[in-house]
Amino acid sequence: MKKKSSVVGSTIIFIIVVIAALSLFKTNQTSKTINFNEFQNDWTNKTIKSFTVEEDKMLVSGTLKNGTTYETVVPSARLFQFIKDHPKSADVQEIYLKPATLPIWLQYLPTVLMILMFVWFFSSMIKQSNGAGGGAAMKFGKSKAKLVDPNNKKKVSFDDVAGADEEKAELAEIVDFLKQPKQYIDMGARIPKGVLLVGPPGTGKTLLARAISGEAGVPFFSISGSDFVEMYVGVGASRVRDLFEQAKKNSPCIVFIDEIDAVGRQRGAGIGGGNDEREQTLNQLLVEMDGFGENEGIIMIAATNRADVLDPALLRPGRFDRQILVGVPDTKGREAILAVHSKNKHLEPEIKLSVLAKRTPGFTGADLENLMNESALLAVRRAKKLIGMDELEEAVTRIVAGPEKKSRIVSEEDRRLTAYHEAGHAIVMKLLPRLDPVHQISIVPRGMAGGYTMHLPDVESSYMSRSRLEDEIAGLLGGRVAEKLVIGDISTGASNDIERATSIARKMVMSYGMSDTLGPITFESGSDDVFVGRDMGKSKSYSEEVANKIDEEIKKVIDEAYNKALTLLTDNRSKLNAVAEELLVKEKLEAADFQEIFARS
Ligand code: ADP
Ligand code: MG
Ligand code: ZN
Numbered sequence: 001m002k003k004k005s006s007v008v009g010s011t012i013i014f015i016i017v018v019i020a021a022l023s024l025f026k027t028n029q030t031s032k033t034i035n036f037n038e039f040q041n042d043w044t045n046k047t048i049k050s051f052t053v054e055e056d057k058m059l060v061s062g063t064l065k066n067g068t069t070y071e072t073v074v075p076s077a078r079l080f081q082f083i084k085d086h087p088k089s090a091d092v093q094e095i096y097l098k099p100a101t102l103p104i105w106l107q108y109l110p111t112v113l114m115i116l117m118f119v120w121f122f123s124s125m126i127k128q129s130n131g132a133g134g135g136a137a138m139k140f141g142k143s144k145a146k147l148v149d150p151n152n153k154k155k156v157s158f159d160d161v162a163g164a165d166e167e168k169a170e171l172a173e174i175v176d177f178l179k180q181p182k183q184y185i186d187m188g189a190r191i192p193k194g195v196l197l198v199g200p201p202g203t204g205k206t207l208l209a210r211a212i213s214g215e216a217g218v219p220f221f222s223i224s225g226s227d228f229v230e231m232y233v234g235v236g237a238s239r240v241r242d243l244f245e246q247a248k249k250n251s252p253c254i255v256f257i258d259e260i261d262a263v264g265r266q267r268g269a270g271i272g273g274g275n276d277e278r279e280q281t282l283n284q285l286l287v288e289m290d291g292f293g294e295n296e297g298i299i300m301i302a303a304t305n306r307a308d309v310l311d312p313a314l315l316r317p318g319r320f321d322r323q324i325l326v327g328v329p330d331t332k333g334r335e336a337i338l339a340v341h342s343k344n345k346h347l348e349p350e351i352k353l354s355v356l357a358k359r360t361p362g363f364t365g366a367d368l369e370n371l372m373n374e375s376a377l378l379a380v381r382r383a384k385k386l387i388g389m390d391e392l393e394e395a396v397t398r399i400v401a402g403p404e405k406k407s408r409i410v411s412e413e414d415r416r417l418t419a420y421h422e423a424g425h426a427i428v429m430k431l432l433p434r435l436d437p438v439h440q441i442s443i444v445p446r447g448m449a450g451g452y453t454m455h456l457p458d459v460e461s462s463y464m465s466r467s468r469l470e471d472e473i474a475g476l477l478g479g480r481v482a483e484k485l486v487i488g489d490i491s492t493g494a495s496n497d498i499e500r501a502t503s504i505a506r507k508m509v510m511s512y513g514m515s516d517t518l519g520p521i522t523f524e525s526g527s528d529d530v531f532v533g534r535d536m537g538k539s540k541s542y543s544e545e546v547a548n549k550i551d552e553e554i555k556k557v558i559d560e561a562y563n564k565a566l567t568l569l570t571d572n573r574s575k576l577n578a579v580a581e582e583l584l585v586k587e588k589l590e591a592a593d594f595q596e597i598f599a600r601s
Contacts, residue, residue, distance in 0.1 A: 011119050018115060019108055032070060039072040043083075043090045050094035053084050062094075156210040162340045162365075163333025164204060167324050171195070171208065174299055175216045178252050181297065192322040193289065194300040196260075196315070198307040199326030202366030205303035208326065209256045212301065219253040221246065225262030228281045236263065236281030244288040244298075252297030260302040266311045282311060289319050328364055331357050337365050341372040348386045356392055359439075361457055363399075371395050397440075400454070402447020410445065415584060417483060417491055418443045418451040423580035424482025424569060425453040425475060425497075430598055431568045432471040441579075442588040450493055453479075466514045469504055473561035474568075476501040481565040482576060505557040515553040523550060575601050 042048050042064060051062035058080045061071035074080040087095050158168050177184050177191045184191060197205040213220030223243060228236040247255050257263075263281050292298050302320055304310065314320050329337060335357035342353065360368065374395035379387040397404075410418075422441050429435045436455040443451040455475075464472075480494040513520030523542055542550075569576055578601035583589060589597075 011116075014119070015112060015115055019112070032068070034070050034072050036072050036075055039070065042070070046091040048090055048092050050096070051083075051087075051092060052096040052098055053080070054098045062096075155214040156207065157214045158211050160340060161204055161208050161211050162336035163329045164208065164326060167197075167208060167326055168211075170322075170324050171212055172215075175212055178216045178218045178254070178297070178299065181252065191299070193292070193298070193318060194302065194320035194322070196307065196310075196320040196323045197301065197303040197326050198323055199305060200328060200364060201305050202364035203326045203328060204365040205305075205326050206258055207365070209258070209301055209303060213254060213256070216254060219250040220256065221250075221253060222256045222258065225257055225259040225264065228263045229278060234277075234280065236277055237284035240281060240284040240288055244291070247298050248292065248296075253299075255298060255300050257300070257302040259304060260314075261304045261306045261309055264302075264304070264310045264314050266309060282314075286313055286319065328362060329368075331361075334360055334363060334368060337368045338372065341369045345372055345376050346386050348388045351387075351389055351392070356396075359393070359396055359456065367399060371399055374398055397446070397454075401449060401452050405445040405447075408445045410450070414450065415443060416580075417487055418493065419580040419583040420482045420486045420576070421479040421491075421493055422451045422453050423576050423583060424478040424480075424485075424565075426478075426579060426594060427572055427576050427598070428478030428481075428565050428568050429453070429455055429475045430594075431572065432474060434465075434468045434471045435475050437591065438594055439591050440588065441583060441594060443583050444587050449496070466508065466512075469508055469514070470557065470561055470564075473501045473504055473558065474565045476504075477558075477562050478565045478569065481562065481569050482580075485566070485569055485573075486576070486580075501558060501561070502554070505554045505561075508557060509550055509553045515557070517553060518546070518549060577601075 039060065047065050049063050049065045051060050053060050058074045058077065059071065060074055060080075060083060061069070063069050074083065084095075084097075158172070161168060174191065174195065181191075197208060199205055209222070213222075221243065228239050243255065247253055263278055263285065265278065265282075289300065300320065307315075307323070315323070331354075335353050338353045338356055356371075360371065363371065371392070372395075375387050375391040378391040378394055382391070384391070422443055426438045426441050429438055436457040438453060439456040440454045441452075446452060476497045477494075479497050480490060483490050483494065508514040509518065510523040513522060523546070575598055578597050579589070579594065582593070582597050586593070
């Protein structure tokens with residue numbers, strides 16, 4: 001704040017100088033001062049032509065008959081009164097009475113105010129143009145880090161984070177270190193400076209960080225990566241500086257940077273390349289992280305769902321060297337999360353969360369929370385006292401496929417097409433035992449889709465074999481094949497299936513090294529998404545010739561799967577017809593109904 005007081009000081013000095021100059025100016029302008037005796041002489045000699053009396057100052061001024069001007073202060077009020085009242089006695093021709101003037105400070109007040117306004121105006125101009133570098137713009141450079149919940153009002157604890165046992169165990173060590181650092185330091189152990197939580201959106205990274213703060217009982221600074229990024233150059237870097245200053249003052253403490261990919265993206269990437277604002281911010285972050293020593297009591301925790309785009313410098317030892325993967329929960333994890341989020345909900349007593357957990361593979365914590373909420377909303381809408389399995393099932397399907405659109409008008413022709421399409425999927429999936437069993441088939445439009453075939457895994461596996469992937473593609477193409485086979489025409493309804501099938505085939509060839517001709521070579525960098533900037537500038541790492549081969553291989557995979565589906569459906573035409581016709585009647589088939597029709601026909 002030193003800068004600020006000096007601005008005020010110089011402003012005051014400036015004003016004083018101006019006032020002094022103004023008063024000097026004023027006295028210069030006034031006439032020759034004479035003493036009262038001289039004035040008395042002029043009075044008796046009748047040489048005074050005019051005078052002006054200023055009552056409050058007992059001042060008399062004016063011109064003599066010879067043209068010179070004069071001014072004098074009358075020493076007594078009685079004399080002053082006499083002069084005022086008897087101008088005739090001195091043959092004075094003109095008399096002016098000056099009303100009592102304002103006190104001097106009031107006279108100058110408008111001027112002073114004007115000057116102050118100018119000073120304020122200019123200083124605010126300077127503030128703006130200075131950006132973050134200047135002292136006047138202190139606020140810009142302040143980090144937006146918030147000390148989270150200092151009074152522990154909305155405390156989140158590890159108990160609120162369900163199903164993430166390994167993650168919690170890993171973080172518990174850090175909490176313990178913050179609570180009692182001595183035993184770690186005595187043992188010569190080094191606690192990681194930075195912990196990076198990596199995982200898909202909605203898996204509870206932010207929640208986990210809040211739980212650490214609740215558990216640790218130390219100050220917890222939370223800031224989002226995007227808070228560092230401003231339109232003014234240099235702001236990000238100075239915010240980082242300020243953040244670490246605050247952290248050092250409050251050590252031991254935790255600094256949490258959410259969505260760190262907003263600042264931590266690889267340097268030299270992005271359109272425009274080079275030395276941009278984000279890069280300076282990242283550099284500052286790296287410098288500051290090196291600046292505090294081991295076991296100093298500041299622990300950085302960052303969260304991201306794009307660890308692949310982070311700058312390698314952030315991840316090297318001494319910085320965010322410990323990475324904790326916060327994954328999509330497994331069945332047991334989902335059951336635990338459902339338990340947490342059903343605590344304040346009224347469920348029918350016979351509902352088993354384990355069944356629901358089985359029904360929701362791939363759901364993240366956020367999805368499950370949403371699921372419980374949707375079912376509660378549905379129960380209210382249906383005027384029920386308790387949430388039943390119906391509502392839960394409907395909520396699951398809503399989340400997967402969007403709400404049912406019963407009112408959408410579908411022509412009979414379209415319904416028939418959809419029925420055969422979905423039946424095609426279901427039959428192919430059923431006939432390929434490696435695929436997950438069919439759970440539900442529907443031709444009621446939902447969201448963007450005209451219908452859907454849902455299949456659910458018996459056991460979740462994290463690896464996919466080549467034959468399983470090939471079957472998966474055949475299952476996806478089953479819809480299109482059935483259309484072609486039965487209706488004789490093909491529709492746009494299969495576009496999403498084809499997109500997914502192609503993407504699996506492409507990955508098999510390019511990433512997983514599963515093609516016979518090309519062998520186990522990867523033709524892709526690690527990330528799935530095209531990261532604009534990094535990939536755009538890069539040329540392909542393989543020749544045109546190989547590119548042709550890749551395309552050929554992808555086509556081969558798709559063709560084989562298509563033919564497999566075609567053979568299966570041709571051979572089982574009666575089953576296909578039976579399922580499709582039943583769908584046209586019932587609109588929706590559960591697993592058991594489907595089994596029954598499949599076995600019968
Ligand atoms: P992320 O930061 O990983 O994107 P969040 O931490 O913001 O995800 O999670 C969003 C919401 O999902 C949380 O507020 C919480 O309600 C729920 N959630 C996620 N994971 C869990 C979990 N393991 N246990 C309980 N609730 C969870
Ligand atoms: Mg988050
Ligand atoms: Zn389909």
